Amino acid sequence: MANVLKRIYIALIFIFLYAPMLVLIVLSFNKSKSRAKWGGFTFQWYTKLLSDSSIMEALVTTLMLAVLSALISTFIGTIAAIAITSLKKGARTLMMGITNIPMLNAEIVTGISLMLLFIFFNVKFGFTTILLAHITFNIPYVILSVMPRIKQLNPSAYEAAMDLGASPFKAFFKVVFPDILPGVFSGLLMAFTMSIDDFIITHFTKGAGVDTLSTKIYSQVRKGIDPKMYALSSLIFVTVLVLLILINILPGSGKKAKEK
Amino acid sequence: MSNKLITLENISKSYDNHLVLDEMNLYIRENEFVTLLGPSGCGKTTTLRIIGGFENPDTGRVVFDGKDITKLPAYKRQLNTVFQKYALFTHMNIAENIAFGLKIKNKSKSYIDDKIKYALKLVNLEGYENRMPDSLSGGQQQRIAIARAIVNEPKVLLLDEPLGALDLKLRQDMQYELIRLKNELGITFIYVTHDQEEALTMSDTIVVMNQGYIQQIGTPEMIYNEPENAFVADFIGDSNIIDSIMIRDELVEILGAKFACVDTGFGENVHVDVVIRPEDIELVSPEEGTISGVVTSLIFKGVHYEMDVMANGYEWLVHSTKMFPVGEKVGIKVDPFNIQIMNKPASEDEEAVQIEE
Ligand SMILES: Nc1ncnc2c1ncn2[C@@H]1O[C@H](COP(=O)(O)OP(=O)(O)OP(=O)(O)O)[C@@H](O)[C@H]1O
Ligand SMILES: [Mg+2]
Numbered sequence: 001m002a003n004v005l006k007r008i009y010i011a012l013i014f015i016f017l018y019a020p021m022l023v024l025i026v027l028s029f030n031k032s033k034s035r036a037k038w039g040g041f042t043f044q045w046y047t048k049l050l051s052d053s054s055i056m057e058a059l060v061t062t063l064m065l066a067v068l069s070a071l072i073s074t075f076i077g078t079i080a081a082i083a084i085t086s087l088k089k090g091a092r093t094l095m096m097g098i099t100n101i102p103m104l105n106a107e108i109v110t111g112i113s114l115m116l117l118f119i120f121f122n123v124k125f126g127f128t129t130i131l132l133a134h135i136t137f138n139i140p141y142v143i144l145s146v147m148p149r150i151k152q153l154n155p156s157a158y159e160a161a162m163d164l165g166a167s168p169f170k171a172f173f174k175v176v177f178p179d180i181l182p183g184v185f186s187g188l189l190m191a192f193t194m195s196i197d198d199f200i201i202t203h204f205t206k207g208a209g210v211d212t213l214s215t216k217i218y219s220q221v222r223k224g225i226d227p228k229m230y231a232l233s234s235l236i237f238v239t240v241l242v243l244l245i246l247i248n249i250l251p252g253s254g255k256k257a258k259e260k
Numbered sequence: 261m262s263n264k265l266i267t268l269e270n271i272s273k274s275y276d277n278h279l280v281l282d283e284m285n286l287y288i289r290e291n292e293f294v295t296l297l298g299p300s301g302c303g304k305t306t307t308l309r310i311i312g313g314f315e316n317p318d319t320g321r322v323v324f325d326g327k328d329i330t331k332l333p334a335y336k337r338q339l340n341t342v343f344q345k346y347a348l349f350t351h352m353n354i355a356e357n358i359a360f361g362l363k364i365k366n367k368s369k370s371y372i373d374d375k376i377k378y379a380l381k382l383v384n385l386e387g388y389e390n391r392m393p394d395s396l397s398g399g400q401q402q403r404i405a406i407a408r409a410i411v412n413e414p415k416v417l418l419l420d421e422p423l424g425a426l427d428l429k430l431r432q433d434m435q436y437e438l439i440r441l442k443n444e445l446g447i448t449f450i451y452v453t454h455d456q457e458e459a460l461t462m463s464d465t466i467v468v469m470n471q472g473y474i475q476q477i478g479t480p481e482m483i484y485n486e487p488e489n490a491f492v493a494d495f496i497g498d499s500n501i502i503d504s505i506m507i508r509d510e511l512v513e514i515l516g517a518k519f520a521c522v523d524t525g526f527g528e529n530v531h532v533d534v535v536i537r538p539e540d541i542e543l544v545s546p547e548e549g550t551i552s553g554v555v556t557s558l559i560f561k562g563v564h565y566e567m568d569v570m571a572n573g574y575e576w577l578v579h580s581t582k583m584f585p586v587g588e589k590v591g592i593k594v595d596p597f598n599i600q601i602m603n604k605p606a607s608e609d610e611e612a613v614q615i616e617e
Contacts, residue, residue, distance in 0.1 A: 154345060154347055154350075156343040156344070156345055156346075156347035157347050157348075157349060157350075159314055159334070159341075159343070159347070160341070160343055160347040160348075160349075160405075161349070161360070162314075162333070162334045162335040163312065163334055163335070163340055163341045163409075164335075164340065164360050164361030164364065164408070164409075164412065165335050165361050165364045165365060165412070166335055166360075166364050167335055168335075170364065171335075174349075174360075175349050178351045179350065179351060
């Protein structure tokens with residue numbers, strides 16, 4: 001009995017969570033432009049989407065942003081994580097607090113503060129400002145996914161490498177880095193996902209003329225209903241879902257790789 | 261016969277105003293098996309890390325083979341370390357672990373392969389080349405760590421409690437293997453442990469340390485039979501350490517009774533510490549003993565019985581193959597050669613340093 005209730009409960013949660021997405025995906029295949037009527041199955045919105053040059057442009061911008069911001073924030077975040085773990089206890093707690101704040105902060109606050117910062121320093125709004133913003137909000141995610149790996153390191157391994165004649169630089173790349181690599185990689189994926197997914201911060205830090213997919217959808221939907229946008233949203237949803245699944249199975253995959 | 265390979269001169273080290281090593285002086289000869297022995301926190305690991313180059317001393321010099329290496333970074337020193345926690349590289353297999361140092365020195369592939377074979381044979385783990393470190397037991401991992409160190413043909417091998425995590429049986433096996441290795445390789449071992457039995461079994465020279473000071477340096481026999489102070493006596497094996505008065509040469513008053521001894525030169529009517537090993541006490545009938553008392557506890561220990569005897573206000577620890585039941589009146593006799601006389605520490609301060617607890 002309790003089991004049945006449990007299942008119903010879980011089913012309800014999933015329905016509430018995923019029903020809106022499901023509706024969206026169903027509508028993206030709807031021949032009729034109406035949201036209330038099913039006019040038959042079609043791929044036409046998807047094909048139209050691919051032939052819309054402004055959307056394709058936004059896609060390229062989104063991907064460039066995601067790749068660049070993920071790479072740069074992974075680089076900075078990994079170094080930061082290493083530095084933070086070697087701090088003394090008090091300083092470490094403080095640094096972790098500072099790192100966590102941007103993640104807990106409302107995105108709109110982060111977005112507006114970044115916008116004000118760019119205005120203050122007279123930075124021209126455009127691709128660069130979005131990139132800087134994305135790097136900023138991605139770094140904490142990288143730190144958080146690299147940190148546990150560093151804590152698991154056997155501190156003697158680094159010294160053992162130097163003991164065997166490796167310079168500090170070599171010791172790091174041959175011994176420490178391979179051990180934290182799974183964390184670095186999942187940090188990279190996480191940053192990539194967050195960047196693709198972001199709307200609010202991008203909205204406040206993009207200038208006129210530059211659009212990512214999410215800001216594109218927003219401006220189009222404001223003009224009127226266009227089922228192409230359903231198709232686009234569905235694609236983004238699926239992409240992010242796949243990335244998230246990847247991230248979640250990855251930390252374990254480090255272990256599996258060892259066994260083979 | 262052999263010359264000094266490593267000399268520590270006036271080495272001091274403190275962490276956050278806490279003095280860990282105080283003006284330490286020590287030399288290690290070529291081919292010697294030296295053990296640093298002492299309770300937890302006495303500075304053994306710190307000493308080893310200074311020799312290995314992982315820690316800089318605040319003052320003093322480290323001299324290796326006649327050259328000052330105090331400032332030389334670890335990776336340029338001709339010595340290798342076996343760490344307390346194995347520290348194998350977990351993402352490399354056993355062969356890659358052993359090859360690590362040789363690859364860095366750009367040795368040829370065939371040379372490296374030969375060395376791996378040789379080293380695995382030496383530590384009795386032939387055929388383990390392709391295993392991953394975490395598929396090995398603790399003892400096997402430790403042997404790989406040793407193999408990884410010795411393929412580099414270091415002049416000195418530093419070992420920090422390498423057997424600390426192993427169970428008793430494995431420890432004993434490994435002790436013999438280490439001694440065999442040392443004899444086969446002919447390199448200098450600097451070994452850290454807080455296990456006095458291990459130190460006595462394996463070492464040529466034992467350095468007893470406490471709270472950053474060297475208490476005594478000597479062969480295992482010297483350390484055991486002639487401890488220089490109460491700390492060493494107490495730390496090495498079980499002992500009866502008794503506050504006594506040296507009446508004159510070759511006569512000491514212990515707990516009111518006069519015992520003949522062989523020590524001379526302490527002066528007359530001087531307070532001293534007397535050390536008597538529990539196995540050196542002979543239990544006889546009350547009339548025959550120099551002192552008499554009552555057995556208060558009895559434990560069978562396999563090779564011998566361990567008894568406590570209350571006599572003249574002191575509980576004597578006695579090891580004997582003869583058994584006396586609890587409550588029995590016995591006499592205590594000690595051969596003059598087995599009474600070890602030690603000077604009292606000169607000041608309260610010194611005493612605090614030398615006697616633990
Ligand atoms: N990096 C460090 N920072 C601060 N204090 C330290 C550091 N390393 C060691 N100490 C302190 O120095 C003292 C000596 O430490 P050390 O590790 O040399 O002891 P040990 O004799 O090896 O003990 P054990 O048998 O427990 O390994 C200890 O009181 C320890 O707390
Ligand atoms: Mg130690």
